[in-house]
Amino acid sequence: MRILAMVLFMILNVVLVLGCEEQHSSGMGTLLGESEPQSEGQLFTQVIEGKPITFPEDHIGHPTFRHEWWYLTANLIDEQGNPLGIQWTQFRFAAAPEAPNQEQNTIWQTQQIYMAHSAVTTKTIHYADEKWSRDQDELAGVDALPFRVYLDDWQWTSTGEDLFPATLTTQSERFSYSLKLTSTAPYQKQGEQGYSEKSADGQVASYYYSQPFIEVSGEVTIDGVVRRVNGQGWIDREWSSQFLLDNQQGWDWFALRLDEDTSLVVFQLRDSETGESSYSYARLMRSDGSGFNVEYGDVSLKAIKYTDIEGEEYPTIWNIQIPSQQIDLSISALNPKAKMPLSVPYWEGPVVIQGSHKGLGYMELTGY
Numbered sequence: 078m079r080i081l082a083m084v085l086f087m088i089l090n091v092v093l094v095l096g097c098e099e100q101h102s103s104g105m106g107t108l109l110g111e112s113e114p115q116s117e118g119q120l121f122t123q124v125i126e127g128k129p130i131t132f133p134e135d136h137i138g139h140p141t142f143r144h145e146w147w148y149l150t151a152n153l154i155d156e157q158g159n160p161l162g163i164q165w166t167q168f169r170f171a172a173a174p175e176a177p178n179q180e181q182n183t184i185w186q187t188q189q190i191y192m193a194h195s196a197v198t199t200k201t202i203h204y205a206d207e208k209w210s211r212d213q214d215e216l217a218g219v220d221a222l223p224f225r226v227y228l229d230d231w232q233w234t235s236t237g238e239d240l241f242p243a244t245l246t247t248q249s250e251r252f253s254y255s256l257k258l259t260s261t262a263p264y265q266k267q268g269e270q271g272y273s274e275k276s277a278d279g280q281v282a283s284y285y286y287s288q289p290f291i292e293v294s295g296e297v298t299i300d301g302v303v304r305r306v307n308g309q310g311w312i313d314r315e316w317s318s319q320f321l322l323d324n325q326q327g328w329d330w331f332a333l334r335l336d337e338d339t340s341l342v343v344f345q346l347r348d349s350e351t352g353e354s355s356y357s358y359a360r361l362m363r364s365d366g367s368g369f370n371v372e373y374g375d376v377s378l379k380a381i382k383y384t385d386i387e388g389e390e391y392p393t394i395w396n397i398q399i400p401s402q403q404i405d406l407s408i409s410a411l412n413p414k415a416k417m418p419l420s421v422p423y424w425e426g427p428v429v430i431q432g433s434h435k436g437l438g439y440m441e442l443t444g445y
Contacts, residue, residue: 121318145316153308162427256295263366283317327444
């Protein structure tokens with residue numbers, strides 16, 4: 078699931094730039110729960126239970142939906158044995174629905190906007206950057222064959238229709254990376270065959286699949302120092318037209334590698350009034366493609382310690398329990414100060430897993 082809050086906040090700003098008459102001042106939950114804009118009677122496509130996700134078709138964009146993303150995180154080790162993490166995300170979102178067969182007078186009259194984030198995190202350093210573009214072939218977009226997602230010189234480039242094998246490159250002022258990505262594991266469809274509910278009553282949902290078993294190698298440059306790295310990555314693909322209810326303020330999301338062949342995704346959505354969990358989800362996944370959803374209510378997430386970052390408190394140490402699977406984990410941020418200082422701030426960074434299992438993963442915290 079990931080950082081749609083920032084995306085919709087950006088949609089709001091883009092709509093204002095494009096001529097919206099009134100600015101809405103609201104919190105994250107309100108933005109995510111707003112009714113969708115209309116354009117000449119047109120609506121965004123809705124998520125429907127039972128509609129299958131298919132490959133490679135669903136690797137590319139879904140412009141009739143309001144928003145989507147391609148989202149990679151990776152836990153890496155450099156040649157000196159030092160841990161670090163990288164994040165790359167490309168978002169697509171629509172400022173308004175496009176009418177069928179709508180003609181455009183110029184290449185700039187698209188409703189589709191791309192935003193990309195990249196970051197690198199060590200125990201002592203956290204750098205992040207952001208880029209924006211309209212959907213335009215020479216600037217930003219998604220290609221099917223070979224598969225490519227790009228915004229300027231930040232690019233995921235595959236050798237065929239599938240996501241893998243691929244290269245990922247980014248270039249920023251204080252950091253960059255050039256990585257090779259490979260995976261032979263089957264994709265994992267979240268929820269019910271890719272239909273991922275985001276509330277206990279099932280009112281909102283997305284299409285959502287993951288690849289939590291990616292081998293990563295290459296170079297990461299930080300402050301001019303080149304580091305040879307290798308490790309494991311995880312990509313999420315998700316698209317929807319309404320993601321949260323207006324009483325959901327944000328989420329806590331964990332991508333955890335429990336051992337060589339087992340990964341666990343856990344997330345909870347928080348109520349805007351109480352700050353407590355209003356819905357949670359977990360899925361155990363194996364590298365052979367098997368997996369299962371943990372029964373709702375059998376997941377316990379508890380924040381243990383908070384870190385103050387610029388006046389905001391972020392929970393950077395957690396306890397996660399799934400009693401039915403004998404899972405009892407202590408999750409600690411590699412760098413508790415890994416706040417993303419972008420257009421809309423959030424927390425994102427690598428974590429260390431202790432307890433019933435030992436491993437590495439990534440954590441995202443929004444709505445604080």
